[in-house]
Structure formats: structure tokens, C-alpha cells
Amino acid sequence: MRPRHSDVRLAALPDRLDTNRSGRDMPRLVMKFGGTSVANVDRIRNVARHVAREVAAGYDVAVVVSAMSGKTNELVGWVKDANTLYDEAEYDTVVASGEQVTSGLLAVALRKDGIKARSWQGWQIPIETSDAHGSARIAGIDGANLDAGFKRGEVAVISGFQGIHAETGRITTLGRGGSDTSAVAVAAAIGAERCDIYTDVDGVYTTDPRVVPKAKRMERVTFEEMLEMASLGAKVLQVRSVELAMVHRVPTTVRSSFDPPDAARPGTLICDEDDIVEQQIITGIAFSKDEAQITLRAVKDSPGVAAAIFGPLADANINVDMIIQTVSGDQSTTDMTFTVPTADYERTRTILDGQRETIGYGQIEGATDVVKVSAIGVGMRSHAGVAAKAFRALAQKGINIRAITTSEIKFSVLIDAAYTELAVRTLHSLYGLDQA
């Protein structure tokens, strides 16, 4: 078994778990099913058959489930109808009920197939979290109750997305998509061999197949690459869950719950770089329309000007992403371009309007019809000129690059939204990702 890292309290468990595991040989598996996979009782019974397959294969299984699709939205709607200025703790109490229903129903369905199972709510395990209701972070999972269940031969059916804040004893939720994070955290806590995320797609693709029909399903992708992809707009997994999988080295797959239970394909494995034999230079192309561009013209080029611009935005919890500073004609002023999430665009302009005197700039410009296209691959580390090749290819297609950022394993360009498809297809071909 892989060692688990120790930067969250999850890691307080390995000794006990290892001891426990040494006494018996059943490997452990976490299976996570999202809202569309448990949308109704028929689908829940189908999920039970997927679980039965893994039980038959000799695993101690923990299943993490989301609410039936549509249910969370319905509950959120009711909370907002009751009071637009709702209390976040009550919001969590209401919406967490969705997963409670699914976990109970799946336990019932499993027993129909002759499989011992019981449901676990976040507070019963417990899955302890921070008190940031609505977007809580997992602080620790006590695996003792789950261990005892495995010893009784039970499948653990766990409500995802939820936990408990120990001091207040109140139900918390992890925010949208939090069930992925629950699943990976449970896998780390119980020392699972793998965490399988079942969803409505059959894996992670080199890019969005709706944009590039030649997109390929990847067999394997590194944690680091998957983290960049999730951060850069690929919606298949919650960013936090990939971080957690990377930190705790939990091999994680993305696979389809709509495959027949007796002929389920393996999906895409997210794993260590060492576990991938033939690594591509570029593994995938991601894009995000959730970007807006702001340009401040004729900014006084003096020390502290960057702090004057970005300080107030940080105070307002606005994440600034790509930043470019260009020297203007007369040399005494500069232009400053950067991006913010589209949802924060108006707020950003308002804040900067208010700071005009303090910052000292000539004019403010902005654009929301822009897109950030990114190429990701751990192979970039050892290959020079990977990005330069892309800039040339995009220029040849007449695509104007408004901003560029790079990191060790990815680069991103900001372009006009109208060129999204052209740019993504160009890069997808350029790096040899097209399906044969």
C-alpha cells in the first residue's frame, strides 16, 4: 500500500488502518456515483449492480453518493424562497438531506441483491469539517466506524458532500461537486487501493469532445495534469478532489456508470507520473470562458502601483489570473492587463473606478468575450519551445493573443471567444492528440 501524506488530519489514521489491514487481505475500494447516476430508483438499482461486481471481485467497498439529480437544486430553491438572506448552516441542513435519501435507498437496493450494506451520514462516521457552511473543507475522517463495518462484511454507503463541524455539532456541506472530494478523502482515510468516480462520461478526454470531435479518451493522466485541467475549465472533477488525490496519492479513475455492470470499461486513471510509461509532451487542451479582461491604460509607472491595483481586488476576494504589464510609447506610463472571473467583472470595474485617484491611471477598458485556452502536459518540463510552437501556429491562423501565462506543466493564452474552437482544434492537432 502506498504511504499517505500527512498534511491533513486524515493522515492521523494510517497506523491504525495498516494494523487493521495486516490482519486481513481484503483490498478496499471507493466507488462514487454522482447525481445523474442515482437520478431515480431504477438507476440506484443499476448502481447496486456495479457495487455487486466489485464486492464479488473481493473488495471491501465504500460507496459515496450524491443527491438524485435535480434534488439539490430543488432544495436550494426552497431555501432561497424562504429567505433570500438565508443562514448558511440551515442551508446545509436542508440540502444535505438529498444525499441522506440516496444513501438509504442504495443500502436498501444492495440488500435486495443479497449484499450487506448500511448507510452512513457525514455526522455518523464522522467526517469532520471546518465551519465554513456551504463550502466547508474536510478536516479529518475517523475510519474506525467504517473499519468495524467492513469487518462485519458490510458495504458502507456514504452520503457525499456533507460533514459535521465538531464544536457546533452542525451539518456542513463542501460546496457544489463536493461528493468527489468526499470520495477521495474517504479513500485516503480507509487506505483504499483506488477511488472510482462514476459519472455520465466514460473518462477524461484530451479536450471537450463537443468542440473537437477528434478528442480522445485518455487511458492515464498524472495528478498534476488533471489538477491543471480541472482548474483550467475541464469540469469532469472538482479541483479540490484532484488536489486531495494528488496529496494523498490516491489512484483515481473517472468512468461511466452507464456502462453495463457486467461490462464496465476502466475509464481514465489519474495516477503518479511513474505509473505512466509513455508520457506525451502535451496531454490535453482545456479552455475556460469564465474569464474577463481588464486593461488599465497609462498607469503611472511607479513603485507600489501593482499593490495599489491588486490590493483592493484581493480584499474583495477577487481572483486575478493572467497579468501583463506593457511599456507605453512615452516610457513614463505603462498599460496593465489582467483577467478576473466573469462573475466578478462588474465588481472589479466598480472597485477600480473608486481607486482611480489612488492608482493614477488614464483609462479603463475591458472585455468579457474572451476565452483562456490552455495546453497541459508534464512533458513540457523536459522539452523546450513547446509554447513557442503554439504561438506560431495560432498566429498562422490569424488568432490574436491578448495575454499569456505559463507554468511548469502548462501554458495559457487569452484570445477572442469567437476563435475558441479554431484555437482548441489547432492546438489539439499540433500536439498530436487527434484520434486516428
Add this chain to the structure above:
Amino acid sequence: MRPRHSDVRLAALPDRLDTNRSGRDMPRLVMKFGGTSVANVDRIRNVARHVAREVAAGYDVAVVVSAMSGKTNELVGWVKDANTLYDEAEYDTVVASGEQVTSGLLAVALRKDGIKARSWQGWQIPIETSDAHGSARIAGIDGANLDAGFKRGEVAVISGFQGIHAETGRITTLGRGGSDTSAVAVAAAIGAERCDIYTDVDGVYTTDPRVVPKAKRMERVTFEEMLEMASLGAKVLQVRSVELAMVHRVPTTVRSSFDPPDAARPGTLICDEDDIVEQQIITGIAFSKDEAQITLRAVKDSPGVAAAIFGPLADANINVDMIIQTVSGDQSTTDMTFTVPTADYERTRTILDGQRETIGYGQIEGATDVVKVSAIGVGMRSHAGVAAKAFRALAQKGINIRAITTSEIKFSVLIDAAYTELAVRTLHSLYGLDQA
């Protein structure tokens, strides 16, 4: 404050509660709202206004809520779809989610009206119960958390119908209508001045107004009478909740949640006999169609024959109600007539068929088109001939009495179902209950 009795663990609390109360003068009130009263967000906001009225009147308020009407049935349906032979503990997990939603929503709605409030699930208080999933009994309520909330000036919004079994840590439910019981138990545990059960009717009537248009709403009724009425077919309160109110002497009202919050009528008060100045001889007429009649003809009249008949039925958890033994013509055998719940009729016949040799009877007869009509009143204790008057009146109307049972404060007759309305109206007039 009235003393609380000590036959359940609820009573472990009074000392602490009394001490606590001596430091402050806020009286406490429990308000319970059923499914139709919280059927949607608009109605939940209406409930918030009822609560606001009592807070303004100076009460520390605990509100007990049911699931939105229809919700429990939906959840039960899903459980049965998933597996007809479902696990009761999972059933409880799934259905308890309904109350969780309502409690969160009402807390949110109260805050909109500027009232501090928080939701409490059964496991958070905790409300401890037996492990009889699906029909658990309350074993004890720890009032400490609720006390602390009242000190913070919070309204406690409590999910009814549910609790937790301490040893397993699993969610339990009290069975249909259990929220009434939750409310009375909470009232006893926190030393509430009163428990107000808000429902879709404006009180308890002398009989079913759909059968007797001249039925009157009672202003007051004793615990004992209400207990008989609930047991004998008046559906307004769960029997268990009335028992609990009687044992703990919790003055309880039944009143309408559909009254305007600023002009809510007091409803019917269920209270001690001492608190009722002018007591009627008969207070109400109840009837139940949930009765089936069994007659065994030519039963050998030997010692132990009753045990031979009723032993196997008791073993099968069948409640036998009215029992009459009549001597037959030839003196050596008797006829034995009794009633069982309609739902157990077929099962009863099957069991008795199987016991024919052992019991030794000639023939078995039965009828399901019968009704039990009952007259209830504590005044019967001090007035002779109350029942005899009824038998005469029914005979005059040509109604044949199949069986009779009496107790200290009620008598019941079993008659043909076709005569239900005539019998109920006759008795209602006979005892002066008709509205002027």
C-alpha cells in the same frame, strides 16, 4: 409549574430545568405543525408568523415540525421501489430527511422575520429512542442543548417524528403521526407551559362533523377522554401523544394553523379534569370502521378454551378487542364472538382454521362490514345507567347490537356498518351534544 411524572427517562430532567427556570421568567411553549401546515414555502412562512406571535407574547418557543405533506409518502414509495423487503433502519434514514428539510426551511423563514432560530435534528438534541425502527418509542430527551439555545434567545425548530438510538447511533422514526408525540415529549422535557398542536382543523369535535353536521368543537376535554377518543377512532391526535401528555400532565391544545396569525383561535384544550368547571356526562362520540368480527360457533365449554383461542392470536401480535361469550342452546357448548383490526381479519381466520382441532369448535363466521361506536365521558363514573339509555335508544331505531364493551369512562357497541351515521347521530343527540 406542574410536577412532571417519572415513568420515563424524560423525568430525569426536572430538577435541572427548574433551577434553570428559576433564574429567568420566560415561560416555555411548544408549537407543533403537521404536514399540511408546512406543505410549501408559503405555508412555512405563515407558520413563522404564528411563531412570531408567541415570541412577541414572551415565550421561549420550541417548534416541532413534520415533513411537507406528501413528502413522507414519496420517500416511502422510493424505499419500497428499491426493495419491497427493505431494512427498517434505512427506511428511517430516508424518511427522516423529510422533517430535516422542513426544520431548516422554517429556521430560515423565522430569521427573515427577524427572529433568531436554529434547526435541531433528533440526533442533535438528542431525542433518544428504542431501536424499534419505524415505530420507535422515545426513551429520553436531553434538554441541555435546547436550554442553551433559549438562553441565546433562539427559537428551537425541531424535526418531529425522529430520534436516535444511542447504541447504534442510527436515526429512528416514531411511526406515522409521531410528530405529535415528539412535541409532547419535548414539552415535558423542557417544562413547557403548554403544547399547541396546530393542524388543519380548529379543534376536537364532539364527533366527526362530516357524519354529524351538528357536532360542536369542545373548548376543553380531559386527558382521559381524549385518550379514549384517539384510541376509538378520532384521528386528530396520535394515541401515544395523548398518553404522554396525560402521564406528564402537559396541557395540550389542538388548533388551526390556517387561522390568521394575528387572530388565531385557542382551539380545544386537553387538560386535567380539575381544570374543567362544567363537566358533561358524555363528552364525545367516536367510531371506528377498523374492526372485523369473528364468531366461533359451538365451542366446547371447557376450562382453557379461551387461552386456546386467544393465545395463538396474541403470539401473532393480533389485538383482540371486544369479547363476548354466549351459552348455546344445548348448554354444553358456547359461541365466542370478538373483534380484531380489519387488517388482521384474514390472518386471524387462517390461524383459527389451523387451530380447529386444538380449540374444538363447530364453525367459524365473520364480518368486516361492522363498526364500533363509542361514547366517552368522565361523567360516566358518577352517573349510573348512562349506557343502558343508549342501548334503548339504539333499539328504538332498529339498530342491532352485535357486541358491547364498557370501561370506566366509555362504552362501545359493535353494529352493522350501514347504521353508522344513524347510531352516531342518535347518541350525539341523546347526550345533549348537538349544537344549538
